[in-house]
Amino acid sequence: MKTLYEHIQIDEENPFKISIFNKVKFNYPFHYHPGEYEITLTLGCEGYRIIGDRLEDFGDCDLALIGPGLPHGWNTYHPIHSKKAKVIVIQFNQHFFSLLLEKPFMASIKRMLELSHRGIVFHGKTRQKAMDLILEMKDRQEIKEYLAILHLLYFLSLSEEYIIQCAASYTYRGNSEEKSTFDKVYKYILEHYTLPIKIKEVASLAHLSESAFSHYFKKRTLKSFSDFITELRIAHACRLMQTTEKNISEIAFESGFNNLSNFNRLFKKIKGCRPGQWKKKLTQATNK
Structure with missing residues (x-):
């Protein structure tokens, strides 16, 4: 992006x-x-x-x-x-x-x-x-x-x-080298988070090893790389439930999850309920 x-x-x-x-x-x-x-x-x-x-x-x-x-x-x-x-x-x-x-x-x-x-x-x-x-x-x-x-x-x-909204460590400086590096990483993540995405390929954009990149990313966002990707995917799944008639399985796979049970587990962890329950609440709220 x-x-x-x-x-x-x-x-x-x-x-x-x-x-x-x-x-x-x-x-x-x-x-x-x-x-x-x-x-x-x-x-x-x-x-x-x-x-x-x-x-x-x-x-x-x-x-x-x-x-x-x-x-x-x-x-x-x-x-x-x-x-x-x-x-x-x-x-x-x-x-x-x-x-x-x-x-x-x-x-x-x-x-x-x-x-x-x-x-x-x-x-x-x-x-x-x-x-x-x-x-x-x-x-x-x-x-x-x-x-x-x-x-x-x-x-x-x-x-x-x-x-x-942002961690104290998050900065976006228009012309700095640091901004350029993180912007490149962030752009790549936002363009690929619904696809299989490996930390190795993202770390290479920052010219860092996987362990160094993990430390760098968490310092900037206060979240692990995997947690950040998961939150983006869950937010994307919520948008699909709000804007399409697709079933839960389709939404899970289109949001980047290759395992339905894993999607259900992570969705409940972040949203506090299962995807089907969340969609039901949404339907009830919008039909009032």
């Missing part, structure tokens, strides 16, 4: 941008922008997102804060409420609040923006209140939008209802 560079038309004269996409389908490829923060609110649809090294499903209301240079991508595939399905993206330059961030009263926002380089997903009452604040920004005058973004960031920075 190619990591695309996105150039955002933001400068000192126009330091932020608010975009609204009234779409049931919102498919944005894996990309990064080196100089901008991004807040993405997804409403009325389901799909999956990739932030750094983490691939995860999301539901009706999803709110994420992405720091500069962190690769990310969204793919929606299941409208829950097609009439209210929309995506609101707020992007602002990393120097937007640079002078203010040195003030003591901005300490919580400064800390949150530092954490956003690993990606932050908010949940609970925080997400609901933030959604209301974002929806109220529409059609405001520029100075009021500026203050509204500051208010939103301050509110989010006080919350404890969030999940950091």
Whole structure:
């Protein structure tokens, strides 16, 4: 999977941008922008997102804060409420609040923006209140939008209802040799994880022995190579159950598992139930 560079038309004269996409389908490829923060609110649809090294499903209301240079991508595939399905993206330059961030009263926002380089997903009452604040920004005058973004960031920075997406060791530096190596490895994995994939062939991309690569990979992702592949395959299987009528055996093999019992065991380990039970719950939820 190619990591695309996105150039955002933001400068000192126009330091932020608010975009609204009234779409049931919102498919944005894996990309990064080196100089901008991004807040993405997804409403009325389901799909999956990739932030750094983490691939995860999301539901009706999803709110994420992405720091500069962190690769990310969204793919929606299941409208829950097609009439209210929309995506609101707020992007602002990393120097937007640079002078203010040195003030003591901005300490919580400064800390949150530092954490956003690993990606932050908010949940609970925080997400609901933030959604209301974002929806109220529409059609405001520029100075009021500026203050509204500051208010939103301050509110989010006080919350404890969030999940950091990437390990502290995960970094994505646009021009460094280290980034180039891991990007090559990550791209290869995302293009081949549904196929038989051996650690030896991936290690060769990084010019490392298998044992050295295992250490390198776990240091970067806090997961073993096999666990990382398994999580990608299980996430892929869930998407197939949500978007196709294929049976469990077909889904298992198309997701990269060559043994159905192994698929059932690993699925239960990660999702807490067997594939058939998960699909039944999904059917019941979507038919309500």
